[in-house]
Amino acid sequence: MIFAQTPPKTFLGFEPGDDRKLADWGQIVGYFKKLDSESPRVKVSEIGKTTLGRPMIAVFISSPQNIQNLEKYRQISSRLADPRTISSELEAKRLIESGKTIVNISCSIHSTEIVASQMSMALAYELASSTTAETQEILNNTILILLPSSNPDGIDIVADWYRKTLGTKSEGTAPPELYHHYAGHDDNRDWFMLNLAETREITKLFWQQWFPQIVYDVHQMGQVGPRFVIPPFFDPPNPRMPPLILREVGLIGYKMAADLSAAGVKGVATNTTFDTWWHGGFRSAPYYHNSIGILSEAASADLMTPVEIKPEQLQRARPARGLNSPLEFNTAQPEPWTGGRWSPRDIVNIEMIASKSLLTMAAKFRQRYLENFYNLGKAALRPDENIPEAFIIPAGQPNSEFIARFVDILRWQGIEVHRLQHEQWVKMSPKEEFHEVPAGSLLVFTNQPQRPNILSLFERQIYPNRVGPTGEPDPPYDVAGWTLPLQMGIETLSAWKIKDIENKDNGIKKIASSDEVRELLNLAPAGKPFPKLSNPIKSNVRVALFRGFVPSMDEGWTRWVFDEFQIPYKSLSRDDVKQGRINADVVILPADSEEQIVRGLSSERYPAEFAGGIGNEGIENLKKFVSNGGRLICLDDSCGLVIKHFSLPIKNVLASVRRNEFYNPGSIVKITVNKGSGLTQNVPEELPAYFINSSAFEAVESENLQIVARYAERDALLSGWMLGEKHINSKAAIIYAKYGKGDIVLFAFRPQHRGQSFATFPLFFNALQH
Numbered sequence: 001m002i003f004a005q006t007p008p009k010t011f012l013g014f015e016p017g018d019d020r021k022l023a024d025w026g027q028i029v030g031y032f033k034k035l036d037s038e039s040p041r042v043k044v045s046e047i048g049k050t051t052l053g054r055p056m057i058a059v060f061i062s063s064p065q066n067i068q069n070l071e072k073y074r075q076i077s078s079r080l081a082d083p084r085t086i087s088s089e090l091e092a093k094r095l096i097e098s099g100k101t102i103v104n105i106s107c108s109i110h111s112t113e114i115v116a117s118q119m120s121m122a123l124a125y126e127l128a129s130s131t132t133a134e135t136q137e138i139l140n141n142t143i144l145i146l147l148p149s150s151n152p153d154g155i156d157i158v159a160d161w162y163r164k165t166l167g168t169k170s171e172g173t174a175p176p177e178l179y180h181h182y183a184g185h186d187d188n189r190d191w192f193m194l195n196l197a198e199t200r201e202i203t204k205l206f207w208q209q210w211f212p213q214i215v216y217d218v219h220q221m222g223q224v225g226p227r228f229v230i231p232p233f234f235d236p237p238n239p240r241m242p243p244l245i246l247r248e249v250g251l252i253g254y255k256m257a258a259d260l261s262a263a264g265v266k267g268v269a270t271n272t273t274f275d276t277w278w279h280g281g282f283r284s285a286p287y288y289h290n291s292i293g294i295l296s297e298a299a300s301a302d303l304m305t306p307v308e309i310k311p312e313q314l315q316r317a318r319p320a321r322g323l324n325s326p327l328e329f330n331t332a333q334p335e336p337w338t339g340g341r342w343s344p345r346d347i348v349n350i351e352m353i354a355s356k357s358l359l360t361m362a363a364k365f366r367q368r369y370l371e372n373f374y375n376l377g378k379a380a381l382r383p384d385e386n387i388p389e390a391f392i393i394p395a396g397q398p399n400s401e402f403i404a405r406f407v408d409i410l411r412w413q414g415i416e417v418h419r420l421q422h423e424q425w426v427k428m429s430p431k432e433e434f435h436e437v438p439a440g441s442l443l444v445f446t447n448q449p450q451r452p453n454i455l456s457l458f459e460r461q462i463y464p465n466r467v468g469p470t471g472e473p474d475p476p477y478d479v480a481g482w483t484l485p486l487q488m489g490i491e492t493l494s495a496w497k498i499k500d501i502e503n504k505d506n507g508i509k510k511i512a513s514s515d516e517v518r519e520l521l522n523l524a525p526a527g528k529p530f531p532k533l534s535n536p537i538k539s540n541v542r543v544a545l546f547r548g549f550v551p552s553m554d555e556g557w558t559r560w561v562f563d564e565f566q567i568p569y570k571s572l573s574r575d576d577v578k579q580g581r582i583n584a585d586v587v588i589l590p591a592d593s594e595e596q597i598v599r600g601l602s603s604e605r606y607p608a609e610f611a612g613g614i615g616n617e618g619i620e621n622l623k624k625f626v627s628n629g630g631r632l633i634c635l636d637d638s639c640g641l642v643i644k645h646f647s648l649p650i651k652n653v654l655a656s657v658r659r660n661e662f663y664n665p666g667s668i669v670k671i672t673v674n675k676g677s678g679l680t681q682n683v684p685e686e687l688p689a690y691f692i693n694s695s696a697f698e699a700v701e702s703e704n705l706q707i708v709a710r711y712a713e714r715d716a717l718l719s720g721w722m723l724g725e726k727h728i729n730s731k732a733a734i735i736y737a738k739y740g741k742g743d744i745v746l747f748a749f750r751p752q753h754r755g756q757s758f759a760t761f762p763l764f765f766n767a768l769q770h
Helices: 008-012 025-038 064-068 070-081 089-098 115-129 133-141 152-165 184-188 197-210 243-262 285-289 311-315 344-364 366-379 400-412 451-458 514-520 553-564 574-578 594-599 615-627 638-645 758-768
Strands: 042-049 055-061 101-107 142-147 214-221 234-237 292-299 307-309 340-342 390-393 418-420 424-427 434-437 442-445 493-495 508-510 543-546 570-572 586-589 631-635 650-652 667-673 686-691 697-699 705-711 717-719 732-739 742-747
Touching: 008 025, 008 115, 025 042, 025 055, 025 115, 025 152, 042 197, 055 115, 055 197, 064 070, 070 089, 070 197, 070 366, 089 366, 101 115, 101 197, 101 344, 101 366, 115 133, 115 142, 115 214, 115 344, 133 142, 133 344, 142 197, 142 344, 184 553, 197 285, 197 400, 214 344, 243 292, 243 344, 243 366, 285 292, 285 451, 292 344, 344 366, 390 400, 400 442, 400 514, 424 493, 543 553, 574 615, 586 638, 594 615, 594 638, 615 631, 615 638, 615 732, 615 742, 631 638, 631 758, 638 650, 638 742, 650 732, 667 732, 686 758, 697 732, 742 758
Parallel strands: 101 142, 101 214, 214 292, 543 570, 543 586, 586 631, 631 742
Antiparallel strands: 042 055, 055 142, 307 340, 390 442, 390 493, 418 442, 418 508, 424 434, 650 697, 667 686, 667 705, 667 717, 705 732, 732 742
């Protein structure tokens, strides 16, 4: 037997985790190719290209025999994921007995959380070279799909910056740019929307090809909390998450915790900070595919530079959900870490123990994981009188391109979509009479293995009213509501009974391709899985988007919208604004604070070329730009800056409201629009908007100020959670104000939030029509 001959240190010149040493993406890929050439236990596969064109790789690690028969085991996992492809329980039993646990470990999606990408090489080498019985059991019973990073572009951005700044005051700082070209940190907020190239490629790998039973997403967090946070997670769980999955998540987490304690690791915490409510993360999306999703968060160093953490820093740390202090001794953290030196080596060691712990579980209980996986898919096929039989996308709606995009999003995740070839009679609620649904409507049946995913995307979320004794809300870790058809402005109906569904000749046909649905909607054929949408900007307006050195996810998502919709624009730099080089008709300020835009990065840690913001001179130049006839568009947070410095007669009524009086951490709300405004052309009178700790304005309309849209007068919440809704009812959501010869458009919310809120894109596009 030939084992791997080249350890990472020999290839790289340093050990992964060494202080101040960092492998870039080219080195990481090169090392894995070296392992592939040396070891029959390793196979490297390129699964696609990143946003910026780098290769994305998946590293398959298993026994030589399993590696030679990967396609056999892929097909077994695929069939167990869909019990409809299995003819009998006897056949299912044979597949379960012969299959392998498919495990994914994914590293460093957030590229400043860089250590896991380095750890991946050490983990792979150990699995490729070890002769222990434990390793042999893992190799025989599991197939590991190791993703050294799901954001290779960011690995190089961080590596380049770190090397450039070694030995300077900037050593260990985050780069002065987004570490994903569009999404930055939000690259882990795209796992149901699939806007990004990386997300689509991994989704294809997971939910069209391999169907892993376990997905482990390796992260880092801040420096002054526990050393390592793992499951079980904090409340609340999502009710559409299968209860068995919730239990299995906790079981693996406790196994990790026990192994870390046995190794003498302190500061390992469970039942804190992170919950299982939200859908769209790397480790949470698998819950709705009947897979176990594990998240770990290690305390960070300064990239690859060690840090010294003093006990008083831990004492001053903000309380976390479920843990009052990182120094607290309790069941969730029975061995607190009390401070000292914290290095990348510490992180590598912890992540290695946790990864091997998970793989050991996957190997020892191989048959259990495969059987549970199969049974969860089978349970989703059974009738359930408590849920609709299907969801319907009625024919005849506007925004056909958005519907085509929506169907593609569903199909990419493995959800089946059908179309009505003639009209059907459908009950919209259990007690209603039958209503006619027109031919050409689309149906998504809930009796699919992905039932939890379908329900989680189509239903309106109702976040539990988690309010403490003082009235302080307990927020979800991410957002409270995300209902996809609502965000995209697509009407859907709940079909509780379809009259002729049992009839074999019922005129219902499965959608087989993107072009099929586009033909149905009278659209041009798709040029790629997600077709480019038609350009909504018909004039030669010169659009400029402010892009400072403080990385802004909102700016990145705005660029994504412009690129996806083929809207010409240019980036407006800090120096452009400071020096008055604003050669544009429209300037957009993304949803960033005055601190970020005006003051920028600190000169204490960043060199002069990156430090500072637009300053007072930049504000004056923006005033001149508008006074001379330009249009300034402000999104959410940036509105406050402009209201203040342009002396606009507008008040954000939420600015002085305490969190126990009003709170909305991310939900879909209803707005009503003024149809007399040019900004509201081709939009309905009511539409859903995304509110995430956003604003609500009070203003008196006048010749120079018009309220374009308001939050609904009542029942504004459509999906999610909102405490104290009365504070925004009827308040202004969009304002148009004249200023000199130009004008200002203020969006109190983000009309292009995470590239998901298609329903409000038209309002944003209208604002560009200067």
